[in-house]
Structures are given as C-alpha cells and as structure tokens.
Amino acid sequence: MLLGDFVLDRGVCVHSGSAVDALGRLGVTAHATRSTLTRMVHRGLLHRQRDGRRMYYGLTPRAAALLHDGRARIWETGAVNENWDGTWTLLCFSLPEAWQRQRHDLRSRLAWSGFGPLQGGLWLAPGEVAAQDIVEELGLSAHARVFHARAADLTDIGAMVREAYDLTALAARYQSFLSRWEGPPPLSDPLAARLTLIAEWHDAIRRDPRLPVEHLPPEWPAHRAQSLFRTLEKSYLPPARAIAADLLDLRFGHGIDEA
Template sequence: MLMLFGDFVLDRGVCVFSGSVIDVFARLGVSSHATRSTLTRMVNRGLLRRQRHGRRMYYGLTCRSTAILHDGRARIWQSGAVNDRWDGSWTLLCFSLPESWQRQRHDLRSQLAWAGFGPIQGGLWIAPGAVAAQDIVTGLGLEAHARVFHARADELTDIGGMVRDAYDLAGLAARYEDFLNRWDGPAPLADPLAARLSLIAEWLGAIRRDPRLPVEHLPAAWPAVRAQKLFRELEASYLEPSREVAAGLLDLQPDEQA
C-alpha cells in the first residue's frame, strides 16, 4: 500500500480515490474487503488521512507516512544495498542503562539496529561510516546514559571477524537470496503495475535492515550485489508500462492540505 502511495501520491499534492486503490490491489489478488480494511488501519495508525470529494472518499499521506516514504526512497535510490565506497570510518555508541529500564533498552537497541548498528559486546555497538547516533540517543531522552564516538580500526583489528560477530550475515544474505529466487527468472506477475509495486516493496523489505557493511569485509559473491543489479534492471523495465496502467486506473484529486 505504501509503495502505491509512494509512487503516485508522494510529493505530488494529490489524494487517491479508494475505489482506485481497490482496483489496483485486485490486480494483486487482494479482495476489496481486505483493501478497505488496510486503508482503515492505516488511517487509525496515522499513516493515511481521508478527504471527501462529493460522494467519493480519497486518501492522502500524513507527515508520518511522508517521512517513512522519503526514508525508503533514500534507502533504495541513494544509499543502495552495496557499500563499495566505505571510507574506513566507524561510528561507536556505548551505553549503560539501569537494569529496570527494559523498555528503554529495547527501544534503543531497535533504533540502533535500524540505523545499521551491530553489538560488539555488552553496551558497545558499531556502524560503518558516519551515523547520526546522537539523534537516536536524544530522541529517546538517554543523553546521560550514552556516548558516541567516530573512529578508525587499528591495523591489528580483524575487521572481517568483528563484522561477523556483530551482524547476522547469514540472515542478511538469506533475504537477498529470497529476492533473487523470486525475481531472477520468469516474471512472477504479468501485470506491470502489480509487478512494479511488488518488486519495490520486496526490495525495500530486503534492504531495510541491511547495515550496508563494507563489501570488502563481506563473504565472496555477496548476494546483495547481484540482487541490486537485478532490481534496478527490472524496475526500469516496469516503469513506463506501470505508469500507463496507473493513468487509466487512478482517480486523483488535489490534496486540500498540500
């Protein structure tokens, strides 16, 4: 659903008719009831908002979903999945929280993992490159309990071993292998719009928790390299056909809050 709004609503100052969304998802084999339920849940979660035009109900993005989609766009098109331009630097974050702060510890670890950090030991986490870790700490109100450093590893440090210890490389590789198994061959979906939405959603699912580790310290034939090449080729091939289909399906109206 977010891929649909990201492709045809984001930064365009428009809202989309609910019936159009239902028509799109019918091409993915999703029932109208399931689509309507998803729209309602996304409104309740603050990801979409309603806007009425005559007797028709339209849906637009909120500030929250706009931020999520901009982040996803940056991860797909700017960062990418292959870190072959690493400058050798690391961001280190060390923290010590009271034993009773289980929720705060969970929230911090979750946000660190999302930002590309992996644990070396105890309360010491690392991420390749310069990461705005201080923003995470400040956002959680943990400034008094965490410290952030930027550093380079000494030549005696086994960076490959450190990466293997801090990150689940097998799990990361498996997501890219799953993507390749689904898309490297006959197209799983004949409809170009359905195929493009599925392709982008599944690719974002593969890369969203990838810490973008330096490729020189990853196992040989790292599957992200081949998967990213395949994604970009397929996305380009689906782009114009999917837009032609969407032009005939989507009823859009100006966003009154744009």
C-alpha cells in the same frame, strides 16, 4: 509502495476505491485495503478528505518522511557499500533493567540504522551515522554515548563484522530475492509486478547495514540482486505508469481530516 510510487511529492490524495482496485491486482482483498487505510489514519500516517460521496486519502508529513527514507534506501543509498572511508560510529548505552520497552525501541532503531551489537551495550555501524538523533528522539541522551573512530591495525575488521552482524541471514534475504525474480517473471501484471518488486526489494535491504564490501565474503549476493532489481524496475515502470494513470482516481489534497 503504491503511495510512495504514485502519491508521494505530488500533493494529491487517492480515492479509496481505486486503491482497492490497484491492490486487488496483487491479491489484496478490499476489506484488507480499507482496514489498512483506516489504521494508517489512526496512526497519523494518512489524512482523509471527502469529495461528494468519495473518500480520498493523502500522506501526512510523517508518512512522507518515512517514504522519503525508504526511497533514499532503494534508489540512492543502495545495497552495496563500495566507498567506505574506514570510519565507524560507536554507541554505548546502559539502561535500567526495568526499561524493557525503551531497550527494545533503541535496539530496533539502531538495527534499522545499520548498527550491530559488538558486545554488551556497545553497538557499531560503518561510516558516520546520526546516532545522537536516535537517542535524543527516544529521550535516552543521558544513558548513551556516541563516538566516531577508526579501527587500529591490530583489529581484525572481518572478524568484528562477522561477530556483530548475522551475515548468513543478510545473504539469505538477497538469495531469496534472486530466486524469486531471476528467470520467468512471477507476475504478469506490470503494476502488480512493479509494486511487489519494490516491496520485496525494500524488505531485502531495510535491515542491511551496508557493510564495506572489502570485509564481506566473496561473491556477496547484494551485487547481483541490486543489478537485477534496477533492471526489472526500469522495465516495469512505463507499463505500470500507464495502468496507474487509468486506474487511480487522484485529487489535489488540502490535508483536512474528515470523519
């Protein structure tokens, strides 16, 4: 969340020491922060550049794409789907029994994109989802088919939603968020509070398929949780930015990886 908040789209790199200082306010150790930065470099998510004796870390295009996706989910898409047009995306697939890794990767990507398993190899998601992109990226186009459809009148959509999605688990994530952030603030440091708030909200919504509200139980907790998140995020933003401006050592980056 630190990189998404203060590095993304700014063309800058952050000094490792100031990243250690910032995350230390959340209780993250220096060793853990430096180890994470190194792992992200090895995974192609960060590049390094040296300025004298200081090492700076910047986002690679791959990391920027992931952060843009997270940003869209947090601030644009949201957790409440009140404008569903009645369409569904259906994906059916059949993979060889030995392809356990491919099956795991496909199911993980489908779940991230809002799909739920209806039966066997048939998954569905509300609205029009670019499922073809998923199977193409995984090299599974020959083993999957994608359709866009509407449910006929005889279909009990509420029952179908309950069958394909674990609504109890979805609601529990929002209830947990509300329990932690309603009432007295759990953290007094504005920067630590903002980064933690965004990270925990992203964790709450990252596997939410954004099901149409008319087919969810009454008093669905995502409404209240989202309202709380947006109120707190705005209140933490000015003091968090002021702290970050003093704390973070940023340099314009050129994307050269240094040893």
